[in-house]
Every structure is written in structure tokens, then in C-alpha cells.
Amino acid sequence: MTINEHFLDHPLLGKVRGQQHDQTVQFLGVKYASLAGRFSPPVLYNRSKGETLDATKIGPASPSPSDGIENEFALIQQALPYPQIEQSDLDCLNLNITAPINASYNLPVVVFVHGGGFMIGSNAWPQYNFRRLVNLSIKEGSPIIGININYRLGAFGFLYSEELAKFGGSQNNALHDQRTALLWIQKYIAGFGGDPTNVTFVGESAVSGTLHLHSKLPLFNRLVSMGGTNLLMKPLPESVNEQNYEKVLHLLNLYHLPAQDRVKALHDMPAENILAALPPGLPFLPTSGGDLDLPVNNFEETYLGESQGIMHPGKSWCKEIMIGDCQMDGSILLALMGPPKPALVQRFKDSFERFLGSRDALSVFEAYGITEAASEEEAEMAIWQFGNDICFLAPVLVYAHGWDQNAYIYFFNEPNTWEGQWKGHANHLLDVAYLFQNYNESLTDDQRVTANTFGKDLIQFANQRSPWPVFNFAAKELNAKVYGAKDLQQAAARVEIIPGPNNRSERRQTIFQLSLLIPLTRMSDALASFMNGN
Structure with a gap:
């Protein structure tokens, strides 16, 4: 593949040098925000x-x-060559x-924000x-036009x-970073050829x-949510911030220092020392409240109607959503917990x-064959199936049900054919x-047909065209796109009505039947x- 330099005259940034790859040009490592310190809020970078x-x-x-x-490749069960990537806190x-x-x-702009549990990526x-x-x-x-963004991760994104606030620190920095990237865009x-009023x-x-979607400030026009929502990793109570901070001070042997010295040490300590000292499992995740005003989400609030008399802000500025899951997205839950421990089922x-009481718990056990x-x-597989349904499947339909404007649902069923634990399943990622x-x-x-169809549908969506009929619960038009199938001869995606006879969605209705008994x-x-x- 021929790679040449490409120069762009940007009206605000001046001349920009990128890399040309046949029909595309890439502008890499473009700075969108500055940081006064590793725990400070981002400041939009204005380059003259x-x-x-x-x-x-x-x-x-x-x-x-x-x-x-390497951990993400292990989840996908197939690796790709990758470059050496430096790390920097600032x-x-x-x-x-x-x-x-x-x-x-x-041109329509598609912004991709990677996952990784706010810890990697x-x-x-x-x-x-x-x-x-x-x-x-x-x-x-x-x-x-496609854009990939970086944002702060782990302790650097959420400590x-x-x-810390007294010395310039701010809450939920990872989300502030993402928001600032969207404002920069x-x-x-x-100046790069994109339409700032058409961002997906x-x-x-x-x-x-x-x-x-909780932002009162418009950030994008369309949302695509793949294998995860705020109901998978709900914002934690604000009290978690202080608990995390105290644990970090002890782990880094800083607790005995005066406040100003502790904060200075947290800013000056090499990032690799902090990473080495903090064990996995510390909840460096979004927390409720703060200037982003994140609620502690639940399914009822996520119907996106009025919440305590306040209309959900995103409904006023996000025009459409596309939301879906993989048939076994719950595979990531096993990765989060590690290998099954002794007596997992018990x-x-x-x-x-x-938590639920004996009667409701028994209803769950019987419904899932535990x-x-x-x-x-x-029984272990049944546990992950329950986790899959409550963390991934149910949120998809709840969002689609509660969205006033166009909502498009997809189900990704193409089985993983690469060697690994989830071979034969449409696993997470x-x-x-x-x-x-x-x-x-x-x-x-056949699998390339699925990939090609999926890509074309996203391109259609970003271009403000319906990739398939909308999901309309009120009209009982429960449309969804199904990608792939156990029968690879039917790999070309089709539109189906769900639920119904000959249901190609291949999704259990168990969690919704249970919801009639247990919220x-x-x-x-x-x-x-x-x-x-x-």
C-alpha cells in the first residue's frame, strides 16, 4: 500500500500534514485538549x-x-499487528x-469511542x-469522516x-475528556471536510x-450503542470517590503526609508507579452527581420519559439511536470476574x-435452570446467560421502547469461528x-457478507438514511436487524419482526417473562x- 504525505489548508489550524493511504488521508495524534495536571479538567485546545x-x-x-x-485480542480470539504506542498522563x-x-x-462525521471498562484502550x-x-x-x-479519540483511563480518568478538588482536581475526568473532544470536533x-451538525x-x-445523553449541551446528532449501556456499568454513588481516594493514599504510602504534599505526590509520581501499586478491581468508574449531574441509573429512569419531573435532556438534541447486542455479550462478565471460582453457583x-429474598431468587433459578x-x-453457563440478558438484552429493548424518535435495533448472531472459549458464540466485541x-x-x-452489511448499515445511518425499519413498540412494529446466523448459509442480514414465530433474533424472552414478577x-x-x- 502506497503511503504519501498529504497537506491540508485548514481555515483555523493552518497547514496540516497527514498520511495518504490510497483513497483516504489520516491526520493522527491531533491534540484536542490541554491539561494543567493529571487530575485537572480538560481545556479545549485552540491552536492558532x-x-x-x-x-x-x-x-x-x-x-x-x-x-x-493483548487482553482485548484474547476476548475477540484473534489478534492483529499493532504499533508501539507511548503513554502519557498529560x-x-x-x-x-x-x-x-x-x-x-x-460529510457526515462518525466518532468512535472505545470501550475497555474505562481501564484500557x-x-x-x-x-x-x-x-x-x-x-x-x-x-x-x-x-x-471517521474519528477515534483518546480519553483518560482508570485512576487518571476517575480519581x-x-x-483533590481544592488543588484543581475534577470529577469524572474521562467523561469530560470525551465531551471536550466532541466540542473540538x-x-x-x-476544516477537514466534515459537517459539525451531523455527528454520529x-x-x-x-x-x-x-x-x-444526560448532557443539557448538545454533543452529537445520532448515537450508536454497541454491547453496553449505562445499565451495564451504572454511575456509582459519590461516596465511592472518597473511599477510592483513601485506598489509593494507603496503597501509595501517602496517607501520612499533609494534604498539600499528598496531592503534590499524586501529581509527581511516575504514572507507571501508580499503575503498579493499584490492584485490579478498584472501581474507577463514573460517579453520580458532580457538574455532569449523572444520576444513579435504573431501568425505570432509562425509559427516557420524565425522571422526577425532569425530561431526559438527550431527547431534545439526539435525533436517532441505533442500539444492539451480541448474542453472548455476557462473555465479558466472565472476563471481569476472572475464571469461575470454587462454589461459584452456590x-x-x-x-x-x-438480595431478592428466597421466593424471587427461586424464580430466577428456575427460569434459567440453575x-x-x-x-x-x-449452572455456570446459565448464570452468564442471566447476566447477558439483564445487562445487555434488556437494556437494548428498554432504550428502544422509551425512545420517542427513531430507534433502530440490531442483534449480532454471527458465531465466533476462531479458537478460544467462545468459539461458536457471538461473544462480546x-x-x-x-x-x-x-x-x-x-x-x-459468508462472514464477510455480514461484516460488509453491518458497515454499510452504519454508513447509511450516519448519512441520515434509515438502514432498516424503525422499532415502534406503540405500533407493535418490533423491527430489528439480525446479523449472521448459526446457519452460515443465511449469513446475509435480514429484517425480522420480534418476537414471533420462526424468530431469527435467537434471543430468550426469559428475562421479560421474569420482569412481570421482579422489576x-x-x-x-x-x-x-x-x-x-x-
Whole structure:
């Protein structure tokens, strides 16, 4: 593949140097925000014209575990070659732009925000490279501009306390970073050929996109939520911030110092020392309240109607949503907990009986086959099936049910054919791997049909065209797109009506039948309690 330099005269940034790849040009490592300190809020970066902006090299990622990309490849069960990526606590707020060469202006903009549980990820990971998807959009005659953003992760994205606030720290920095990137795009993307009034936010796994719907400030026009919503990782109570902060001070041996010295040490300590000292499992996650005013989400609030008399803000500025899941997205729950521990089934039963009471817990056990007659292996799989349904399937339909404007549902059923624990299942992240077309050489012809169809549908959605009929619960038009099937001869995606006879959605209705007895929020909270070891 020929790679040449490409120069752009941007009306606000001046001359920008990028990399040309056949039909596309990439502008890499473009800074969108500045940081006064590693725990400070981001400040929109306004670069004035001057020397040529070199955008030919990927920028640093947020400090995070060095094996993060290998762990994600292990989940997908197929690796790709990847570049060496530097990490920086202060210079990680950058983005990569992929655009058609010599395209007309006012193109739809698709912003991809990676998942990783707010702990791992980078805008330069190869599975998220936009080149092939943008090439597909050019081929389809509906070109788009793709953008990948970095944001702060782990403690660097979420460590906060009243003490830190006194010295310039802010709450939920990872989400502030994402918001600032979206504001930078609104200001500068026109100079790259994009339409700032036609931005589609695509988020996977981590819950960023649905959390941003709480913003009173318009941030994007369309939302694509893949395998995860705010109901998977709900914002934690504000009290968690102080608990985390105290634990970090003890782990870093800083607790004995005066407040000002503690904060200075937290800012000056090498990032790799902080990463090495903090054990996995500390809840560095979005917390409620703060200036983002995040609620502690539940299923009832997520119907997106009035919540305590206040209309959900996102409904006034986000025009459409596309939301879906993989048939076994619950595979990520096993990864979060690690390998099954001894007496897993008994611990699950005990935890649910404590949280739900014996009668409701028994209803869950019987509905999912977590009974004495089941083998240990069967019962463990049933637990992950329950987790899959309450964390992934139910939120998809709840969002679609409650969305006033156009909502499009998809179900990704293409089985993973690569070697690994989830071979034969449509596991977590597989839809993303297919969407970007970067695994096409490792797919069969039928699987490439699925990948190609999925990519074309997203391109249609970003171009303000209906990729398939909308989901309309009130009119009982329960349309959904199904990608792939157990029968690979039927891999081409089709539109189906769900639920109904010959249901190709291949989704259990068990969780919705249970919800007639036990509210979805109660079952969701019960699983969270079990996952937290209670």
C-alpha cells in the first residue's frame, strides 16, 4: 500500500500534514485538549495558525496496563499487528481523523469511542482503524469522516476527592475528556471536510454514549450503542470517590503526609508507579452527581420519559439511536470476574437469596435452570446467560421502547469461528471487530457478507438514511436487524419482526417473562451485588 504525505489548508489550524493511504488521508495524534495536571479538567485546545501541524504519527494513549491490547485480542480470539504506542498522563488527549481524499465538504462525521471498562484502550488500536470503513463509504457513494479519540483511563480518568478538588482536581475526568473532544470536533471538523451538525457517536461496551445523553449541551446528532449501556456499568454513588481516594493514599504510602504534599505526590509520581501499586478491581468508574449531574441509573429512569419531573435532556438534541447486542455479550462478565471460582453457583444462589429474598431468587433459578438437577458447568453457563440478558438484552429493548424518535435495533448472531472459549458464540466485541472490516482476511465469504452489511448499515445511518425499519413498540412494529446466523448459509442480514414465530433474533424472552414478577432494576442490582462479592 502506497503511503504519501498529504497537506491540508485548514481555515483555523493552518497547514496540516497527514498520511495518504490510497483513497483516504489520516491526520493522527491531533491534540484536542490541554491539561494543567493529571487530575485537572480538560481545556479545549485552540491552536492558532503558525508552523505546519504534523499529524503523521499516532499520539500517546492514557496510562493503562501494558497488556490491555493483548487482553482485548484474547476476548475477540484473534489478534492483529499493532504499533508501539507511548503513554502519557498529560499529552494523551488527542484524536485521529480519517477522511476521503478530495471529497466534497459537509460529510457526515462518525466518532468512535472505545470501550475497555474505562481501564484500557487507545485510539490507535488496529481493530478500530477507520480506513477500511471510510473506503467502504466511498465505494457506496456515501462518504463519511471517521474519528477515534483518546480519553483518560482508570485512576487518571476517575480519581477524585474533595481534597483533590481544592488543588484543581475534577470529577469524572474521562467523561469530560470525551465531551471536550466532541466540542473540538464541532469547532474544527468543518476544516477537514466534515459537517459539525451531523455527528454520529459510536460507543462500545463502556457506557459513555448513553451517559452523555444526560448532557443539557448538545454533543452529537445520532448515537450508536454497541454491547453496553449505562445499565451495564451504572454511575456509582459519590461516596465511592472518597473511599477510592483513601485506598489509593494507603496503597501509595501517602496517607501520612499533609494534604498539600499528598496531592503534590499524586501529581509527581511516575504514572507507571501508580499503575503498579493499584490492584485490579478498584472501581474507577463514573460517579453520580458532580457538574455532569449523572444520576444513579435504573431501568425505570432509562425509559427516557420524565425522571422526577425532569425530561431526559438527550431527547431534545439526539435525533436517532441505533442500539444492539451480541448474542453472548455476557462473555465479558466472565472476563471481569476472572475464571469461575470454587462454589461459584452456590455463591450466586446465596447472594441472590440475600438480595431478592428466597421466593424471587427461586424464580430466577428456575427460569434459567440453575437448579439441583443441573451440572456445575450447566449452572455456570446459565448464570452468564442471566447476566447477558439483564445487562445487555434488556437494556437494548428498554432504550428502544422509551425512545420517542427513531430507534433502530440490531442483534449480532454471527458465531465466533476462531479458537478460544467462545468459539461458536457471538461473544462480546465481535460486532465491533466486524464493523470496521479490519478482520476481513480472517473471515469466510459468508462472514464477510455480514461484516460488509453491518458497515454499510452504519454508513447509511450516519448519512441520515434509515438502514432498516424503525422499532415502534406503540405500533407493535418490533423491527430489528439480525446479523449472521448459526446457519452460515443465511449469513446475509435480514429484517425480522420480534418476537414471533420462526424468530431469527435467537434471543430468550426469559428475562421479560421474569420482569412481570421482579422489576428489571431489582434483578440488575442483584447481579451487581453478586459481582461485587456481596
